[in-house]
Amino acid sequence: MSALEWVSAVLILFGSTLALTAAIxxxxxxxxxxxxxxxxxxxxxxxxxxxxxxxxxxxxDVNAWMLVLMMLFVLLTAPVIAHLIGRTAYREQRYRDGLLQINELGDEEV
Known part of the structure; x- marks a missing residue:
């Protein structure tokens, strides 16, 4: 195995471990x-x-550029999705009481 194959294997293993911990x-x-x-x-x-x-x-290979495009798409859309989920959770009051120290969306400070 070449050095690039080792680096690739380590990246895939570490990335899949992070994804597994996120799923748990x-x-x-x-x-x-x-x-x-x-x-x-x-x-x-x-x-x-x-x-x-x-x-x-x-x-x-041509497919390498498709993988790069997928990376860019994920990096651009993940913050937007997280923001929308956070706003929706706030509006529906689906958070623990006392979790928010500063409430910039409400009328009063929490």
Whole structure:
């Protein structure tokens, strides 16, 4: 195995481990805001690492650029999705009491 194949294998393994921990956290966390954190941060980084490892494996092929485009799409859309989920959770009051220290969306400070 060449050095690039080792790097690719390590990236794919580390990315899949991050995605697994994010999936476990989605099941174990109690409220929407904590689940939102688990669904965006490690899940996105894990997916990007797996796609980067796969792009190294298929380097020189047209499909490598498709993997790069997928990485960019995920990196651009994940913050927007997390923002919308957070706003919806706030509006429907699906968060633990005392969790928010500053309430910029409400009339009063919490």
């Amino acid at each position: 956290a989605l099941v174990r966390f109690r409220d929407t805001l904590a689940r939102m954190h688990a669904a965006t941060k490690p899940q996105v980084i894990g997916l990007v690492l797996v796609l980067l490892g796969a792009a190294i494996q298929v380097r020189g």
